[in-house]
Amino acid sequence: MKEKSILVxxxxxxxxxxxxxxxxxxxxxxVTAIVKRAFERYIEEGKRMEQKEKILKAWYEQDFGKTxxxxxxxxxxxxxxxxxxxxxxxxxxxxxxxVKESASTHTPSFVYLFRLSGNDKPDVDEKTLFYDLKDLDxxxxxxxx
Numbered sequence: 001m002k003e004k005s006i007l008v009x010x011x012x013x014x015x016x017x018x019x020x021x022x023x024x025x026x027x028x029x030x031v032t033a034i035v036k037r038a039f040e041r042y043i044e045e046g047k048r049m050e051q052k053e054k055i056l057k058a059w060y061e062q063d064f065g066k067t068x069x070x071x072x073x074x075x076x077x078x079x080x081x082x083x084x085x086x087x088x089x090x091x092x093x094x095x096x097x098x099v100k101e102s103a104s105t106h107t108p109s110f111v112y113l114f115r116l117s118g119n120d121k122p123d124v125d126e127k128t129l130f131y132d133l134k135d136l137d138x139x140x141x142x143x144x145x
């Protein structure tokens with residue numbers, strides 16, 4: 001059974017209303033539809049902010065040495081190709097994980113944070129990788145998602 005819609009009444013600055021109404025007319029839209037989408041976007045933005053906070057908390061609480069070890073174990077190279085070790089936020093498990101993926105793979109349920117190319121593995125040691133992870137500006141990465 002579909003829930004009945006709720007009427008919402010808000011007071012806004014008349015100039016803002018005129019601007020929104022003009023935009024609605026220009027886009028062959030309605031003010032009501034614009035307001036409804038604004039409500040939906042507000043909720044989505046809140047969910048994104050919540051997710052970013054969870055990722056940051058998990059990032060700073062992780063054992064960077066263990067993550068570096070897991071990355072080195074995951075990344076690999078062989079005669080005809082390579083596989084990358086990737087630090088991701090798994091949105092389904094809500095945790096930071098290290099996974100093996102080819103460079104061309106994109107998993108929708110992952111937020112990609114750091115990638116160690118399998119081709120780069122021979123040139124990286126655990127200590128360097130540890131400091132690369134510690135120095136990573138994860139907040140900047142999250143700004144771009």
